[in-house]
Amino acid sequence: MSITESSESAFTEEEDSFNTRYSLWIKEALDELPHSFTITDPFISGHPIVFASPGFLKMSGYSREEVIGRNGRAFQGPKTNRRSIMEIREAIREERPIQLSLLNYRKSGSPFWMLFHMSPVFAKTDGKVIHFVAVQVPISGRGHHRKVRNGSGLTGDVSDRSELVFGSCRREVRLGNFVHQSRALPVECDEQGLEKWEHCEASESEKLRAGEAINSVLSILMRYSELSGRLVCGKRHCLRGAECLSSSLVISLGRIKQSFVLTNPCLPDMPIVYASDAFLTLTGYKRQEVLGQNCRFLSGVDTDSSVLYEMKDCILKGQSCTVQILNYRKDKSTFWNLLHISPVRNASGKTAYFVGVQVEASCRGTESKEVRPETRQLSVVGAVRVAVRSSFMVTC
Amino acid sequence: MLKIKRVPTVVSNYQKDEAADESVGCGRNCLGACCINGARLPLYACKKLEKSGAGEKLVISHETREPPVAFLESLVLGEWEDRFQRGLFRYDVTACETKVIPGKYGFVAQLNEGRHLKKRPTEFRIDKVLQSFDGNKFNFTKVGQEELLFQFEAGEDGEVQFFPCMPVDAENSPSVVAINVSPIEYGHVLLIPRVLDCLPQRIDHKSLLLALHMAAEAANPYFRLGYNSLGAFATINHLHFQAYYLAMPFPLEKAPSKKMVTTVNCVKISEVLNYPVRSLLFEGGKSMQDLSDTVSDACVFLQNNNIPFNILISDSGRQIFVMPQCYAEKQALGEVSPEVLETQVNPAVWEISGHMVLKRKEDYEGASEENAWRLLAEASLSEERFKEVNDLIFEAIGCNKQEKELEEPTVHQQNHSGSVNQKSNRTHGGPITNGTASECLVRQ
Numbered sequence: 001m002s003i004t005e006s007s008e009s010a011f012t013e014e015e016d017s018f019n020t021r022y023s024l025w026i027k028e029a030l031d032e033l034p035h036s037f038t039i040t041d042p043f044i045s046g047h048p049i050v051f052a053s054p055g056f057l058k059m060s061g062y063s064r065e066e067v068i069g070r071n072g073r074a075f076q077g078p079k080t081n082r083r084s085i086m087e088i089r090e091a092i093r094e095e096r097p098i099q100l101s102l103l104n105y106r107k108s109g110s111p112f113w114m115l116f117h118m119s120p121v122f123a124k125t126d127g128k129v130i131h132f133v134a135v136q137v138p139i140s141g142r143g144h145h146r147k148v149r150n151g152s153g154l155t156g157d158v159s160d161r162s163e164l165v166f167g168s169c170r171r172e173v174r175l176g177n178f179v180h181q182s183r184a185l186p187v188e189c190d191e192q193g194l195e196k197w198e199h200c201e202a203s204e205s206e207k208l209r210a211g212e213a214i215n216s217v218l219s220i221l222m223r224y225s226e227l228s229g230r231l232v233c234g235k236r237h238c239l240r241g242a243e244c245l246s247s248s249l250v251i252s253l254g255r256i257k258q259s260f261v262l263t264n265p266c267l268p269d270m271p272i273v274y275a276s277d278a279f280l281t282l283t284g285y286k287r288q289e290v291l292g293q294n295c296r297f298l299s300g301v302d303t304d305s306s307v308l309y310e311m312k313d314c315i316l317k318g319q320s321c322t323v324q325i326l327n328y329r330k331d332k333s334t335f336w337n338l339l340h341i342s343p344v345r346n347a348s349g350k351t352a353y354f355v356g357v358q359v360e361a362s363c364r365g366t367e368s369k370e371v372r373p374e375t376r377q378l379s380v381v382g383a384v385r386v387a388v389r390s391s392f393m394v395t396c
Numbered sequence: 397m398l399k400i401k402r403v404p405t406v407v408s409n410y411q412k413d414e415a416a417d418e419s420v421g422c423g424r425n426c427l428g429a430c431c432i433n434g435a436r437l438p439l440y441a442c443k444k445l446e447k448s449g450a451g452e453k454l455v456i457s458h459e460t461r462e463p464p465v466a467f468l469e470s471l472v473l474g475e476w477e478d479r480f481q482r483g484l485f486r487y488d489v490t491a492c493e494t495k496v497i498p499g500k501y502g503f504v505a506q507l508n509e510g511r512h513l514k515k516r517p518t519e520f521r522i523d524k525v526l527q528s529f530d531g532n533k534f535n536f537t538k539v540g541q542e543e544l545l546f547q548f549e550a551g552e553d554g555e556v557q558f559f560p561c562m563p564v565d566a567e568n569s570p571s572v573v574a575i576n577v578s579p580i581e582y583g584h585v586l587l588i589p590r591v592l593d594c595l596p597q598r599i600d601h602k603s604l605l606l607a608l609h610m611a612a613e614a615a616n617p618y619f620r621l622g623y624n625s626l627g628a629f630a631t632i633n634h635l636h637f638q639a640y641y642l643a644m645p646f647p648l649e650k651a652p653s654k655k656m657v658t659t660v661n662c663v664k665i666s667e668v669l670n671y672p673v674r675s676l677l678f679e680g681g682k683s684m685q686d687l688s689d690t691v692s693d694a695c696v697f698l699q700n701n702n703i704p705f706n707i708l709i710s711d712s713g714r715q716i717f718v719m720p721q722c723y724a725e726k727q728a729l730g731e732v733s734p735e736v737l738e739t740q741v742n743p744a745v746w747e748i749s750g751h752m753v754l755k756r757k758e759d760y761e762g763a764s765e766e767n768a769w770r771l772l773a774e775a776s777l778s779e780e781r782f783k784e785v786n787d788l789i790f791e792a793i794g795c796n797k798q799e800k801e802l803e804e805p806t807v808h809q810q811n812h813s814g815s816v817n818q819k820s821n822r823t824h825g826g827p828i829t830n831g832t833a834s835e836c837l838v839r840q
Binding site: 024089090093233252257320342344345347349369370372374378379386387389390393 | 398438465467469470471473476477478482488490491492493494495496504548558560582583617641642643644645649679701711714715
């Protein structure tokens, strides 16, 4: 698997994320909005940005190519409040809106305070999260007239927060102990200085503006989904169906880089409900081609039916097993699959999925500096168990 | 002498009732002198410590995607799953029902009826936080080698070093990661620093730093490490930290906090607010070493002053909570309310963090925020005592609490000597200012 291959396929996925859901010209319509916002797709591994508005690009200093495919965390930096990061992570996990002040970084490395307002976008039919829209309203600080101390001990009004950073830089230089850290901001050691990084409250009008921006983005998304017939909305209208996974579960599963699928034994014919990027690379199929299918499409004329029977038996007994099985790729080429299957329980202790982890037999001879292939395979099972168990613990 | 009776947690399959535990002639592949020769285990040596905290943080913040499962994480999960499928655990923890208790704090409740069965209550002395190691009692040199997952060390190199099959060098007393056969969540392991040195349960600078290393290398905010001192529900007097995965924030992590002081090394110490157990939060610092040393200084003070406490290492080692507590003492004196006692829940680090493991179905089904709060509140120091302890801690680590009230900005001279003090029984912190304007007080 080459890097170019995987990034290429990711790029198409980001395009698809929009094109399959909305009618033509959606991007042009979004481009006309004056707001700074991004749209992310939790169902693509890495939860990347699939759209960034001209306002966002201007504010952050990045080009569109540099932003698409990246995760929102790329704009956070050393002074970004850890607690705020946790709160955003939580909102994503619970698929709910959130509004908070956040310190982000421009391409130039200069930090700025903004009001971050994020909201999920749901499919009207099955309640599945389609995207997250995140609006960024810069916090002016004007009207607050905070008294801020600068390095010389004088007090003054500072409205541009990026000034502040350089102010502290200069102090470090003055003290003669400024160490040049490539692009890194000097660690703010001054007690008052630390406080300024901790919180910056947005004004009521900024909060209002963020809410309005979210609404205008949502209304465009809704309008263009109507035209395509695959409706989205800003509020969940029905409970998520059994066949679709929560976005938080998909984000957690997306961190696992090996080839694996999840199948749901409670649905007829035990279809695949999740397939990792590496699985798609290994087998040559596209995600849409495998979701909803039973795994038997991997078998072919030379596949040993007694192995298939053995697998079926284990699944019926709810046990785990490891088999070696001849599988077929989309292009009909074959490979020996060292397949491990395990039942995976949800938070109530019931078997919710089976995980199947594929290791191509020829790839087994790894160098001695690696974790044993068997351990790597089992680590996927472990990571899936952790992700599934907690994704069912959300109270909503 | 204060004692309480409680059912000890079985962390190893080789942990028999104490009485029956004497002289286990071997043949069970333990870590004792009898079996250690020829023993092999994977060895994970983590990256060398960053001297500058800023560099470390920048690397983390410039990931472009959700970070993939880190190497250490896959090692822990893979080896744990292997022991799970080999049937080494006393029960399948993923079959234990668990839920978030409705309410604004989000306490997590788990029904675990199997964890405490088949054990007789044992007497624990709870009025001495420091007790010497007793080789006759159960300790981790007696566990079977199959319960060990790997050796873990703080590396000398800029890169992670991994050796899948490394002889165990008894002379150097490796730190090891072992399974807890009574897990409270998936991936429940024990980090045992320098296992063959037989250290008692007592915080030292080097060991806490090792635990922080593990948190940082696992690189997953949902993998935390915890520590219980004696008197705060540690059951085994052999130095160990615990860790496991729970992919949601703990209520303690979500609680707001208010800054109290900042040390000269930029370690910020805050008081946790609106939480049933009064706790301190340590974060920041110019390096992980600074953060670790400041927490160690505080903990050394607590244990030397016989104050039981728990530690939670959160956010991949960036945040450390220290919770002094007095539940066991109250219990021994008969001051804990009977309804709380009846649940038999011991408020150790995980419970205090908000993850409640309940033994009775009725407690699980009736679990409410009020009940959880009431239980945890029993463990907390009183407001008065907490203040007093804080002042003593700040004094011990050389921090002056009045600092924050100063109107004039303080100027702190950074210490760039880069020397790393790893003496394990240091009782004083790094340089601390109690500054007036442009005055700089540096002590080391």
